Amino acid sequence: MKTNTDKxxxxxxxxxxxxxxxxxxxxxxxxxxxxxxxxxxxxNQKKIQKSGTPPHVTYHIPMTQKEKIIQNxxxxxxxxxxxxxxxxxxxxxxxxxxxxxxxRNQKTAKTLIANNYxxxxxxxxxxxxxxxxxxxxxHNLGNWPxxxxxxxxxxxxxKIVILADRGRGVRSSLQEVRPDIIDDSTALRxxxxxxxxxxxxxxRGNGLKFxxxxxxxxxxxxxxxxxxxxxxxxxxxxxxxxSNINIQGTLAVIEF
Amino acid sequence: xxxxxxxxGDFLSSRPAGREAWLVxxxxxxxxxxxxxxxxxxxxxxVKALTPSWADEFISSLxxxxxxxxxxxxxxxxxxxASLEFVSEE
Numbered sequence: 001m002k003t004n005t006d007k008x009x010x011x012x013x014x015x016x017x018x019x020x021x022x023x024x025x026x027x028x029x030x031x032x033x034x035x036x037x038x039x040x041x042x043x044n045q046k047k048i049q050k051s052g053t054p055p056h057v058t059y060h061i062p063m064t065q066k067e068k069i070i071q072n073x074x075x076x077x078x079x080x081x082x083x084x085x086x087x088x089x090x091x092x093x094x095x096x097x098x099x100x101x102x103x104r105n106q107k108t109a110k111t112l113i114a115n116n117y118x119x120x121x122x123x124x125x126x127x128x129x130x131x132x133x134x135x136x137x138x139h140n141l142g143n144w145p146x147x148x149x150x151x152x153x154x155x156x157x158x159k160i161v162i163l164a165d166r167g168r169g170v171r172s173s174l175q176e177v178r179p180d181i182i183d184d185s186t187a188l189r190x191x192x193x194x195x196x197x198x199x200x201x202x203x204r205g206n207g208l209k210f211x212x213x214x215x216x217x218x219x220x221x222x223x224x225x226x227x228x229x230x231x232x233x234x235x236x237x238x239x240x241x242x243s244n245i246n247i248q249g250t251l252a253v254i255e256f
Numbered sequence: 257x258x259x260x261x262x263x264x265g266d267f268l269s270s271r272p273a274g275r276e277a278w279l280v281x282x283x284x285x286x287x288x289x290x291x292x293x294x295x296x297x298x299x300x301x302x303v304k305a306l307t308p309s310w311a312d313e314f315i316s317s318l319x320x321x322x323x324x325x326x327x328x329x330x331x332x333x334x335x336x337x338a339s340l341e342f343v344s345e346e
Contacts, residue, residue, distance in 0.1 A: 109267070123333070123335045127338070130270065134269065209342065213341075214338060
């Protein structure tokens with residue numbers, strides 16, 4: 001094996017963000033044992049980290065705790081196959097039904113208050129978490145592509161809330177009433193700026209506008225992914241960009 | 257008549273919950289009790305959190321059923337104030 005193989009592997013992982021070992025083996029073209037030796041070496045040098053358990057192991061560059069929390073939600077959202085074992089492992093994060101989600105959201109508000117956050121901010125966070133999470137149920141009920149429900153977690157130390165679903169995504173929902181929306185970025189822009197609902201003939205669709213207002217007025221940060229687009233709201237500014245990740249449903253990161 | 261929303265809970269979120277609350281209010285609380293010239297005062301005291309989805313289902317339906325008779329009482333709750341901005345006027 002050439003001596004720069006570890007550098008090639010590191011570059012490959014950096015470019016991909018998160019890579020399964022089989023992809024690395026395929027890319028490098030050496031035996032699995034040779035590649036795993038290099039991966040172990042890079043791990044020992046703390047240049048990469050290993051996440052997950054077989055058969056869902058991935059390698060990535062070292063991440064902060066906050067990045068790990070987001071990454072776990074991303075993996076839950078994008079993993080092609082989720083079995084009962086996966087669901088059991090994330091039982092404390094996964095809300096199969098709306099009433100479970102509601103119960104956890106109320107508990108979250110109470111936890112925030114118990115940790116000295118103001119009642120006003122705690123209840124506003126409850127409201128925007130409720131709007132985002134209930135959107136997932138409203139727009140996918142009876143039509144979930146595979147796993148129903150919402151992934152919902154809060155980390156008080158990192159001051160972060162994550163909401164994710166494996167639903168149809170914003171573009172697919174809005175295309176029911178706006179077939180002219182042909183890309184994810186436009187769909188997100190419409191969802192955050194126009195009063196529109198995919199649930200025709202409802203003349204509604206204020207949820208994400210409300211979320212935007214609360215985030216902007218309370219010095220919060222929102223990163224909202226759907227499809228290949230992302231909406232960023234930070235420092236009272238909102239932007240829409242193409243994302244380097246692809247989320248079939250939605251993934252929302254609220255920082256408070 | 258004063259309609260206290262806290263009787264439906266102190267956390268008021270989601271469209272299904274708002275719709276359920278409206279159906280209960282319409283059938284059991286308001287039916288045959290509101291005269292044409294009576295004002296329905298919607299009281300938010302005791303509500304900890306309100307979302308625009310719940311408010312839209314409940315308040316928009318209330319306004320539609322009793323046009324010109326609904327008065328929203330002021331609230332200091334930030335989520336109530338913000339949510340009501342997103343509920344369409346009569």
